[in-house]
Amino acid sequence: MALQIYNSLSRQKEIFVPVHSGVVGxxxxxxxxxxxxxxxxxxxxxxxxxxxRWLRQSxxxxxxVQNITDVGHLTDDADEGEDKIARQARxxxxxxxxxxxxxxxxxxxxxxRLGVERPNIAPTATGHIPEQIALIEELVRKGHAYEVNGNxxxxxxxxxEYGKLSGRTDQEALQSGTRVESRNEKRHPSDFALWKKAExxxxxxxxxxxxxxxxxxxxxxxxxxxxxxxxxVDIHGGGMENKFPHHDCEIAQSEAATGKPYVRYWxxxxxxxxxxxxxxxxxxxxxxxxxxxxxxxxxxxxFFILQSHYRSPLDFSETAIQASASGLEKLRDTKKxxxxxxxxxxxxxxxxxxxxMTEAMDDDFNTPLAISIxxxxxxxxxxxLDKTEGLCESVMADALLFFDTFxxxxxxxxxxxxxxxxxxxxNSRMALDKVVTLLLDMRADARKNKxxxxxxxxxxxxxxxxxxVKDTREGASWSLKTET
RNA sequence: GGCGAAGUGGCCGAGUGGUCAGGCAGAGGUCUGCAAAACCUUGUACAGCGGUUCGAAUCCGCUCUUCGCCUCCA
Numbered sequence: 347m348a349l350q351i352y353n354s355l356s357r358q359k360e361i362f363v364p365v366h367s368g369v370v371g372x373x374x375x376x377x378x379x380x381x382x383x384x385x386x387x388x389x390x391x392x393x394x395x396x397x398x399r400w401l402r403q404s405x406x407x408x409x410x411v412q413n414i415t416d417v418g419h420l421t422d423d424a425d426e427g428e429d430k431i432a433r434q435a436r437x438x439x440x441x442x443x444x445x446x447x448x449x450x451x452x453x454x455x456x457x458x459r460l461g462v463e464r465p466n467i468a469p470t471a472t473g474h475i476p477e478q479i480a481l482i483e484e485l486v487r488k489g490h491a492y493e494v495n496g497n498x499x500x501x502x503x504x505x506x507e508y509g510k511l512s513g514r515t516d517q518e519a520l521q522s523g524t525r526v527e528s529r530n531e532k533r534h535p536s537d538f539a540l541w542k543k544a545e546x547x548x549x550x551x552x553x554x555x556x557x558x559x560x561x562x563x564x565x566x567x568x569x570x571x572x573x574x575x576x577x578x579v580d581i582h583g584g585g586m587e588n589k590f591p592h593h594d595c596e597i598a599q600s601e602a603a604t605g606k607p608y609v610r611y612w613x614x615x616x617x618x619x620x621x622x623x624x625x626x627x628x629x630x631x632x633x634x635x636x637x638x639x640x641x642x643x644x645x646x647x648x649f650f651i652l653q654s655h656y657r658s659p660l661d662f663s664e665t666a667i668q669a670s671a672s673g674l675e676k677l678r679d680t681k682k683x684x685x686x687x688x689x690x691x692x693x694x695x696x697x698x699x700x701x702x703m704t705e706a707m708d709d710d711f712n713t714p715l716a717i718s719i720x721x722x723x724x725x726x727x728x729x730x731l732d733k734t735e736g737l738c739e740s741v742m743a744d745a746l747l748f749f750d751t752f753x754x755x756x757x758x759x760x761x762x763x764x765x766x767x768x769x770x771x772x773n774s775r776m777a778l779d780k781v782v783t784l785l786l787d788m789r790a791d792a793r794k795n796k797x798x799x800x801x802x803x804x805x806x807x808x809x810x811x812x813x814x815v816k817d818t819r820e821g822a823s824w825s826l827k828t829e830t
Numbered sequence: 831g832g833c834g835a836a837g838u839g840g841c842c843g844a845g846u847g848g849u850c851a852g853g854c855a856g857a858g859g860u861c862u863g864c865a866a867a868a869c870c871u872u873g874u875a876c877a878g879c880g881g882u883u884c885g886a887a888u889c890c891g892c893u894c895u896u897c898g899c900c901u902c903c904a
Contacts, residue, residue, distance in 0.1 A: 718852035
């Protein structure tokens, strides 16, 4: 079965066929960097990270572009309000570019800990002002945009398909429900700004054919996507809340400029909610990732995210994450057990699991189903190892490869890919290993002599030190409690 | 008001016109000096009301409820 992707534009799953065979161009809307990342960002970028990983695993060469929006857009509606980055700069008493740089670093720090691979290209809006101006000029030249008092607007009437992504195609009807007073200098209330004239004292502004100003929100993605991925990109991803107006505007300005389809497959990930309500910066109910990482292993968060489908909303609660943590530990224990077990003669159908796994991922990146297969696989392994025949060497090697491929390379919830702070410091790890092994040897002797008081004391003291001991058929095994 | 999504067992969460999702938690059991782990058994869930069908939680209609977007937002 071939890879199928749910295309938001057609509202159905479609067989994935890229523009150029074997190569995938992928653009994902990046963050606006004026605050620390929250769980919502994590869901989005973990989801698209897995998309990129699965495409690569499937043999595609992927170029993943994810922008950094470092030009402030407006806090309020499209025409009024304050620049968000400028406001943050004022609050922190630093330069806007300092705000952008600081939160950009913070963003990557968090994403790194979540095991999100860096995009191949991470263009910034401020670094692509000429490209944006060129696109706007092209639109003006083709009659799709017009200038009024130093502002340039896109004329939605010049692009009849405007709104095709969100289903908002009737512009006249749309206006009746709008809460925004339309600016009269626009020819039509739905027209959106491509370039905005800088007001007095505006901190970020650039020279343009229309005077000093700054780009509108929607242009940057079009300009940068087309610069690095060509006029037609294979996959464009982003959050659902950006379907309208952002993505509809991107489609309009890009297709009006090139006359070619802008995106083949639109992918939209759903929201993270708290008690059923969307998590958002403006709603003040967001869960800051850095704080969350104090309580939970980042990879547990990643696992928690991937246990629901990217198109489903994900409700945040500590108990749900706790449940995920227990589940992930079980999977990791299974892998550890394989590593610690001597080969026997039994066997399981690893190929069957591999096929089911591929099918799940090919079906619009069904990570929750993929994870359930991981659990079934784990159960099969444990069941076999509980028996005296155990598993033969080649099956054990294959099982490890299975974990490394699907839990590691594809889902990124288990080593070798991923962050393991203990593993990172090999020297102290080795020293710890020697000490614990020594204690466990002593404990084994005590048990042999039926000195259970001593044996239990060693186990308890180790637990106090954060080291959990489990007696298995293969002997005692230990793990750090924090190392989930 | 317009556009869109969704309601699954104690919790989280897949999926499907007619055998089982899976995880967490709970109960019983095997194993074990004990503990933990693992494994086995156990829950007959799909908002409500109609309709289509031999058969629907899965298709259709209506109702109720929730959420997102229509203003910045992953």
